[in-house]
Amino acid sequence: MTGSRSRTATSRGIVLPCRASCPELTRGLVKTFGKFTAVAGLDLRVKRGEIYGLLGPNGAGKTTTIKMLCGLSRVTGGEAFVTGLKVPDRHIASNLGYMPQETALYVGLTVHQNIRFFGEVYGLSKKEVDGRERELLEFINLSGWRDELVANLSGGMKHRVSLACAMVHSPPLLLLDEPTVGVDPELRVSFWDYFNDIKGQGRTIVITTHYMDEANCCDRIGFMRDGKLIAEGLPEELQRLAGVDNLEDAFLTLSERVKKQ
Amino acid sequence: MKRLRFLKVTRRVFLDLRNDKRSLAMISIAPIFAMFVFGLAFSGQVKNVGFVVVNQDAGTQVIPGGPTVKLSDKVVANLDKKTLDVREGSSASAAEAQIKDGKAYASVIFPPDFTARVLAENQGASNGTVELQVMMDQSNINVANAITRAINDVLLKTMDQAGKKLPVTVSVDAVYGKNAKFMDFFVPGIMAFVVYLITTLLTLITFVGERTSGTLDRMLSTPLSETDIVTSPCIQRNWHGTGAPAASDRHPGVPYLSGRQRSTGFHRDRPAGCGLPGYGHPSLEHRQERGAGYSGASLRNTAGIFWPVEAIPSWLRPFSYIVPPTYAVDASRSVMLKGWGLSKIWIDIVALLALAVFFLTMATLSLRRRKD
Numbered sequence: 001m002t003g004s005r006s007r008t009a010t011s012r013g014i015v016l017p018c019r020a021s022c023p024e025l026t027r028g029l030v031k032t033f034g035k036f037t038a039v040a041g042l043d044l045r046v047k048r049g050e051i052y053g054l055l056g057p058n059g060a061g062k063t064t065t066i067k068m069l070c071g072l073s074r075v076t077g078g079e080a081f082v083t084g085l086k087v088p089d090r091h092i093a094s095n096l097g098y099m100p101q102e103t104a105l106y107v108g109l110t111v112h113q114n115i116r117f118f119g120e121v122y123g124l125s126k127k128e129v130d131g132r133e134r135e136l137l138e139f140i141n142l143s144g145w146r147d148e149l150v151a152n153l154s155g156g157m158k159h160r161v162s163l164a165c166a167m168v169h170s171p172p173l174l175l176l177d178e179p180t181v182g183v184d185p186e187l188r189v190s191f192w193d194y195f196n197d198i199k200g201q202g203r204t205i206v207i208t209t210h211y212m213d214e215a216n217c218c219d220r221i222g223f224m225r226d227g228k229l230i231a232e233g234l235p236e237e238l239q240r241l242a243g244v245d246n247l248e249d250a251f252l253t254l255s256e257r258v259k260k261q
Numbered sequence: 262m263k264r265l266r267f268l269k270v271t272r273r274v275f276l277d278l279r280n281d282k283r284s285l286a287m288i289s290i291a292p293i294f295a296m297f298v299f300g301l302a303f304s305g306q307v308k309n310v311g312f313v314v315v316n317q318d319a320g321t322q323v324i325p326g327g328p329t330v331k332l333s334d335k336v337v338a339n340l341d342k343k344t345l346d347v348r349e350g351s352s353a354s355a356a357e358a359q360i361k362d363g364k365a366y367a368s369v370i371f372p373p374d375f376t377a378r379v380l381a382e383n384q385g386a387s388n389g390t391v392e393l394q395v396m397m398d399q400s401n402i403n404v405a406n407a408i409t410r411a412i413n414d415v416l417l418k419t420m421d422q423a424g425k426k427l428p429v430t431v432s433v434d435a436v437y438g439k440n441a442k443f444m445d446f447f448v449p450g451i452m453a454f455v456v457y458l459i460t461t462l463l464t465l466i467t468f469v470g471e472r473t474s475g476t477l478d479r480m481l482s483t484p485l486s487e488t489d490i491v492t493s494p495c496i497q498r499n500w501h502g503t504g505a506p507a508a509s510d511r512h513p514g515v516p517y518l519s520g521r522q523r524s525t526g527f528h529r530d531r532p533a534g535c536g537l538p539g540y541g542h543p544s545l546e547h548r549q550e551r552g553a554g555y556s557g558a559s560l561r562n563t564a565g566i567f568w569p570v571e572a573i574p575s576w577l578r579p580f581s582y583i584v585p586p587t588y589a590v591d592a593s594r595s596v597m598l599k600g601w602g603l604s605k606i607w608i609d610i611v612a613l614l615a616l617a618v619f620f621l622t623m624a625t626l627s628l629r630r631r632k633d
Binding site for chain 2: 067070071072073074090093094096098100101102103104105106107118121122123165
C-alpha cells in the first residue's frame with residue numbers, strides 16, 4: 001500500500017494513507033486518565049509543509065493529543081514524534097511552536113515585551129529577537145501596536161500576538177490548538193491567510209478545530225471521535241467517500257459507518 | 262427593590278460557595294483547626310530554656326567542725342527542671358558569653374559567701390539582704406517572665422524547706438532587651454511574618470495567574486524546565502514581598518485573578534505551584550487565597566510571633582521548626598532586639614534557604630506530576 005492513496009478500512013477507522021515519505025507524528029498513541037481513555041491508539045502521519053487539521057467534537061481527544069506532542073501531558077502508551085525526535089525530549093521544545101486555546105500572553109507586558117520574552121526563552125540573541133519581532137509584527141499587521149500593553153488589545157489582536165509568540169523562534173512545526181475559537185469570521189479568514197503564508201515558508205502546521213467549515217482550508221484532515229481517528233484524508237476525498245458535499249455531513253456519515261464496523 | 266439588588270450578588274456568592282464543596286470544607290474546618298492550634302500553642306508553658314548556674318558558693322559550717330552546708334546546692338536542686346534546662350557554668354563571664362551567643366537565656370551567679378550570709382542574716386546579723394545576680398536575655402518577654410518566676414519560686418521553696426527567712430534580693434542584669442515590653446517582642450515577629458505572607462500570596466497569585474491565563478502551559482512547551490518556571494517567580498516575588506509589595510498590582514500575574522480556569526473536561530490537572538492547596542479547580546484562585554489565609558493563621562500560631570517557640574508544647578514544636586516564618590521571626594528579632602549581625606543569624610538564613618530548596622523541589626515535582 002506504500003505510496004498509494006487507496007482506501008483502507010481498519011479497526012481504527014477509514015484511512016486514506018499518507019505517502020510513506022510522510023513522517024510519523026504519532027504511533028499507537030494512548031492517553032488515559034484513570035479509567036477514562038482520552039486518546040486510544042492514534043496513528044498520525046503529517047507531511048512536511050502541510051496544514052493538517054484534527055477535527056472532531058469537544059472531548060474527541062484533539063487537545064490531549066496536542067498536549068502530548070508538546071510534552072505538556074505524559075504519553076500513557078504508544079509513541080509521539082516531533083521532527084523525528086521521540087517525545088519527551090527537551091530538544092523538541094525548540095522545534096515546535098505551540099499556540100494554546102487561550103491567548104496565553106502576559107497582559108501586563110507590551111506586545112514587544114511578550115515577543116521578546118518568548119524569543120529569549122527560546123534562546124534567541126537580542127539581535128535575532130529584534131529581527132524576528134519586526135518580521136512578525138509586520139506579518140500580523142501589528143507594527144503600530146508594538147509598545148501597547150496586551151491588556152489594551154482587542155481579542156483578535158491578542159490572538160495574533162499569541163501566534164507571533166508561537167512563531168518567534170521559527171519552528172519547523174506549529175501546533176495550534178483551536179486558534180480560531182472566539183474569533184470573528186473576518187479575522188478567521190485572515191488567520192487562514194496567515195497559516196497559508198506560514199505553510200508557504202515550508203513549515204508544518206497541525207491545527208485542531210471543531211469548525212467543520214474551516215477544515216476545507218487544511219491540506220489534509222483527520223476526523224477524531226472518542227479518542228480515535230475515524231477517518232483521514234483530503235477534504236474532498238472524505239466528502240466523496242461519505243457521498244456527501246460538505247465536511248460536517250462527511251464527519252457524521254463516516255462516524256456512523258465506523259460505529260457499525 | 263432595586264436597592265436590594267446587591268442581595269442577588271450575595272446569593273450568587275453563596276451559591277458559588279455551595280457548589281464548591283472543597284472550599285466549603287476548608288471554610289468549616291480551617292478556622293476550627295486554626296483555633297485548635299492557637300489554643301494548644303497558647304496554653305503551653307515555657308519549657309527547656311537554657312539556664313546557666315555559676316555556683317561560687319563556698320558554703321559554711323553551721324556547727325564548727327561539722328558538715329559544710331551549701332544552700333546554693335539546695336536551690337539548684339529545687340530548680341524547675343521542666344522550665345529550665347540547667348547547665349553548670351565555670352564563671353560569670355563564660356555564662357554571659359553563652360547568653361550573648363544565644364545558647365542560654367539566663368544565668369544565676371551564687372556569690373562565694375551566699376550560704377554564710379543567708380544564715381547570718383537569718384540570725385539577724387545586719388538586717389540586710391543578700392544579692393543574687395541574675396543575667397538574662399530579656400528580649401523574649403514570655404521567657405524572661407518564666408525565668409524570673411522560676412527563680413523566685415525556687416528561692417521561696419528552698420528557704421521554706423530550710424525553715425529560714427528569705428533575705429535574698431534578685432538583681433537582674435539584662436544582657437539583651439533591657440526594659441523590653443511585649444510590643445518590642447511582637448513587632449519584629451509580625452513584621453517578618455507579614456513579609457513572609459505577602460511573598461507567599463504574591464507567589465501564589467503569580468502561579469494561579471499563569472495557570473488560568475494559559476501562560477504556564479505555554480512556558481512548559483518551551484525549553485524552560487519546571488525548575489526554571491518554579492524558581493524564577495518565587496525569587497521575583499520574594500523581592501516583591503520584601504521590598505516592593507505596593508508595586509504588585511502592576512505585575513503581569515495579578516490581573517489574571519479576574520480570569521477563571523477554563524473547563525478542562527476530562528483533563529485532570531494535579532496540584533502545582535508552591536505546595537499550597539487548591540490547584541486544579543475552576544475557582545482555584547479564590548480557594549488559593551482562602552487556603553493561604555488559613556495556612557497563614559496556623560503558621561502564625563506556631564512560628565513564635567505572639568509567644569516564643571519555647572512556650573509551644575514540645576510535641577507541637579517540630580511543626581514550628583519546619584515552617585519558614587519561625588526562622589524569619591527569630592532572625593528579625595535577633596537583629597532588631599539583640600543587634601546581631603550575619604555572623605549570628607546565619608543559622609536562621611541557612612534554615613530558610615534549606616526550606617526554600619525543599620519547597621521549590623516539591624513544587625517542581627508537583628508541576629511534573631501534573632503531566633500525568
